[in-house]
Amino acid sequence: MIEYSSFEIENLDECTRLFLKVYxxxxxxxxxxxxxxxxxYLLEFINNPVFKGFVVLENTKIIGVCLGYQRxxxxxxxxxxNEFYIDHEKQGKGIxxxxxxxxxxxxxxxxxxxxxxxxxxxxxxxxxYKKNQFRERKSHIFMVCNRL
Numbered sequence: 235m236i237e238y239s240s241f242e243i244e245n246l247d248e249c250t251r252l253f254l255k256v257y258x259x260x261x262x263x264x265x266x267x268x269x270x271x272x273x274x275y276l277l278e279f280i281n282n283p284v285f286k287g288f289v290v291l292e293n294t295k296i297i298g299v300c301l302g303y304q305r306x307x308x309x310x311x312x313x314x315x316n317e318f319y320i321d322h323e324k325q326g327k328g329i330x331x332x333x334x335x336x337x338x339x340x341x342x343x344x345x346x347x348x349x350x351x352x353x354x355x356x357x358x359x360x361x362x363y364k365k366n367q368f369r370e371r372k373s374h375i376f377m378v379c380n381r382l
Contacts, residue, residue, distance in 0.1 A: 236329065238336040241287025241301065243280070248296045249289065250276055256319045261357055276301065279316050286313065288340070290320070290333045297321040298333050302349075310347030313337075318351070318359075334366045352376060 241249070250273040257264040266272040279285060279301045290298035298320040305312040320330045338349070351368070353359045 235293055236332070237291045238333060239289055239291070240340075241280070241289050241299070245289055245296060245299075246273065246276065246280070249299045249301075252296055252299060252321060253317070253319060256322055259322060276317070279303065286341070288333070288337050290329060290336075292324070292329075297324045298329060300333065300337055302351075304346070305350070307347075311345055313341045313346045313349045315349055315351040330362060331366055 250269060253276060254266060254269065254272050256262075258266065266275075280287065282303045284304035286302055286304060288300040289296050299317065300315065301317040302313050302315040305314045318330075318334075320333070341349070349368070351363065353363060
């Protein structure tokens with residue numbers, strides 16, 4: 235049985251384990267040093283005063299997570315999606331798409347006007363988001379400065 239609900243702090247350990255499981259394999263191959271390091275990364279989102287998170291469960295086990303926050307913008311309230319991940323064993327079965335539909339419906343009821351996010355070009359996530367009605371904004375670019 236698949237269920238969708240809001241993130242609760244009690245979900246943190248299970249969400250961290252799933253985060254490590256998903257992102258420690260291809261195509262991401264992230265190299266988190268420890269469970270605590272990954273959990274601190276997630277806590278930085280969760281501790282945001284305008285945090286909004288969701289989980290998808292199968293038979294009470296978390297198989298998907300969405301972490302983000304509210305941003306006030308001139309065009310209305312935005313949901314900035316920081317992390318969205320589904321257990322790799324459950325991908326390709328429509329669970330992520332149905333989870334995204336649940337999230338869109340939930341935040342629309344709360345007055346949000348759009349979801350914004352950043353993802354890696356050429357990664358499977360790019361195709362997932364495009365399939366779920368997200369589009370690239372040609373007017374924006376992602377920039378980084380690593381000369382500190």
